[in-house]
Amino acid sequence: MVLYLILLLLLTEIIIIGYGQDVNLEKSRVHNAAHVVRLPPCQACKFLVDSFKKEMERTARGKFEGGDAAWEEERLGSYSHSEVRLVEIQEKLCSSVERGKDQCHALAEEVEQDLDEWWFNKQGEDLHKYLCIDTLKSCCPDNHYGADCKPCPGFPGNVCNKSGKCKGAGTRKGNGKCICDAGYEGDFCNSCAAAYYESYRDEQKLLCSPCHLSCQGPCNQAGPKGCSVCKPGWFMDTEKGCLDVNECFMNPNPCKGKKFCVNNDGSYTCLACDKACESCEGDGPDMCTGCAQGYSLQDNVCVDEREYGRESHVSITRYLTYAGLCIATCIIFQKNTFIASLIGLSVALYISVSEYFLSSSEKNSSLHPAFDVGKLFSS
Structure with missing residues (x-):
């Protein structure tokens, strides 16, 4: 008996260890797969810049428990712009990056001299602008696109009518066309899409709101009165607009067998009767129109004859x-x-x-x- 228990414990431990190794291997595969992902040039440069800035914060805190820029200038002294600090930053560079980690390390080696130049001579300039836009030319300024960094439609204050996004914005890719938000359409996202209506417009703003759920196609105002045509399951009333059809009142009843009808907006649902019912008008044994076999009517409720x-x-x-x-x-x-x-x-x-x-x-x-x-x- 004791030997059996020992063998059982050993087997359990082997299974647990094996399972743990499998889990760790799977996690390792996932991480490795993320590390080798190739990112677009602009995104890869942004990841590198973000990693560099994080390491700047880490070294500031680690040295003096600070982090504030003005405080650094006052307290960090020569360490703030020293080669020692730069080396500490570069040692941990890209360590917090998951997707594209290998690419980040490769890019860091490629631009090492550019980072040195920024560190010693141009720290007053934004690192992303210096490295990604001006030096590597892999990114564009915000709301600019393409190889020549052209401004997006409506730049600067009304890009895509503030109702969409400029394709390729911030990168050297894309064609600058507006990708409209839901409810908007047009080359400049300056009109309402189908199933939306214009609820507000002035010289600078357009607001498109969704039509009522009863509308099929366009509408001109909020609610069912704004519908031009009603969806199936609704009917047009001259005063109130699209009203719901109550299918449960139709003759014959749309639900067959041991089921009862529940009306929904524009539709209906058939639900099963209580087990005590042969047929019913609603949920529960008190809604039966006929009792199932083995049940009898007592005080307008179908009850189990054996239980009764x-x-x-x-x-x-x-x-x-x-x-x-x-x-x-x-x-x-x-x-x-x-x-x-x-x-x-x-x-x-x-x-x-x-x-x-x-x-x-x-x-x-x-x-x-x-x-x-x-x-x-x-x-």
Whole structure:
């Protein structure tokens, strides 16, 4: 037995270790796959610049627990622009990069002299502009695109009507065409798309809002009154616009078998009747129009015949128990009036408490089963 347990423990440990190794190998594969990803030139340069800036913050904190630029100038002294600090930065450069890590390291080696030049002579200039835009020419300024860094449509203050994005913005790629946000269309995103209407316009702003869900195609205002044509499942009212068709009132009923209809906006859903129902008009045994086999109608509710019979049996048993307790009290009363009085009060209290909890359990099905005296006697 002991040997069996030892073997079982060893087998479990081997499985756990093997599983852990598999997980680690899978994580390693994922990381390696991310590291070798080739990024667009502009994005790769941005990643390198972001990594360089993070290392600048790290070295500032690590040396003096600072990080504020003005504070650095005051406290870091010669270390702020020193070669020692630059070496510390370059040692950790790209270490926090996941996607394109290998590319980041390769680019860092390629532009090492450019970074040295910026570090010692041009720290007053933005590193991204100096390296990615002016030196490598892999990026463009914001809201410029293409090989010549042309301005996007509407530059500077109204690019793509403020309702879209300029294709290739910030890179040396793209054609500068506007990619409109949802609800807008046109070469300059200056008109509303289908299923949207113009809810506001001035010289500088256009606001397109979605049509009501009942509209099929264009609309001219909010709500169902703005629809030109209604979708299937809706009908046009001359005063209120598109109104929902209540399929559940149609004849014949769209739901067949043991199902009932629930109306939705523009449609309907068929849900299964309660198991007590042969047919129904809604959910629950009180909504049956006919009881299923094994169920009978009691007080307009389809109840399980076996359960109903068992409850009747429980009630009879309960009342017989009460009667037995009363008879026993009367017998004792003939021999000892004091004891009989105490027992009588206890019996009365027991009956009152039992009936109270039974009544409560009928109203609240979540009542703890310990209080269900009927079930106690029936067991």
